[in-house]
Amino acid sequence: MTDEFDFKMPSTLRRAAFDPENNRAIFASKGVPVDDPQLAERVAVKKKRQHQAWVEQLKRQRADVYWSHSLLGAGDESFEFSDWHPEEHGDKRQASNIGNKAYKLAQEIAAGTNMSVFMSGNAGTGKTSLALAMLTEIRKQGRSVMFVSTEELANLVNDRIQYPDVAQKLADTLRAMQDVDVLVLDDLGSEVGTYAQVNDKDFKGVRRDMQERMYKVANARYNGTKAEQNSARKSGKRLLKPVHSTIITSNNQISELNRIYAERTISRLITQDPNHAIFFNGMPDMRRN
Template identity: 40%
Template sequence: QAKARELGNQAFKLARQLETNQFNVALAGGPGVGKTSLALAIMYQLMNVGQTVMFVSTAELLRLVNEKYEAPDVRQRLLYILKDMQNVDCLVLDDFGTEGGKPTEKGFYKPVHKDLQTLMYQVANARCDFDHNEVKHITIITTNNTRKQL
């Protein structure tokens, strides 16, 4: 309980910092430790101070990318999602890295779907100001992966 309280306080302080400063956040750890809950709490705090927010499950995003070839309405829906992901004040990408699949016997991960990879690059590039080397919009990712795996 003490550790949970400490993490909750850190998330609250982080959310308060994000109200006036823009930077990106990565919440990493094993399954079920509360990364998504903390990301949602931060997102909720930012929404309460007037920032626009969006929560995206990368697994669901991959499902839509795979469906777009057979359903024209999904293609249009993805365009709207992409636009919002690029422009929202705070974007939470939940379970980032799971879209690459499980490791093979040799420890290698299946590559990310090319269309999803392109979409993620478009989002990442739109959320950065490369001329000033600054974050334009806050991005929070939750992941079970290690840095090496990502």
């Protein structure tokens, strides 16, 4: 049986394929002006363009794979900045300021600056919508993005023991969450229950298996994955922190999130920089309007 990898090119053919002088002779014999410097330039430009197109295509394919690992919650539709209508909000000025701030941060992230963005406020005020608008904008400009409903993630963690296909899906999702360029973690904290439960003195935080997985994600997003750290070490480069961008939406205060997840997780995920925090306090519940 012939193995395709056993095939050996005859030496004369091999020389012809890899010998530029020989190739020139072949082209010249067919009437191609091989000594024309303009031709060389045109060939170089074409090769560069082909290479760029190939790199762009790979980037798009990579982005599609990350996006396909998203976990959308029920009712999370697509949303763009053009869908954000401040005039429909009770406080038009605040809605407009919030929309502009989200747009500006999305542009910075799209241009390659990594940061954590914290969107906090009551139910129905538009946090998920604006987070989706930011992702759409960033994705259009070529970075890979992913949306994860924290509640859906908690469901996978819950169901993984009973269903092997869920365990695989969970593993794939968690791996992608660690190194996608931009991750939205939607409704962080909603997976544990009511305000009263979270603030009860006996509250022990989110279940341990969820806690451990979220820490791993938070750490990789802030410090980089093991592979990213190793490759930075080898090339003598320092990783800028956070290594990846994360956009968090939540109904909870940071103090509550610290009680739900460990502080070590929250401090890696949530920004201290007021310029990167968007507060929806005082905005009306758009579901009731």
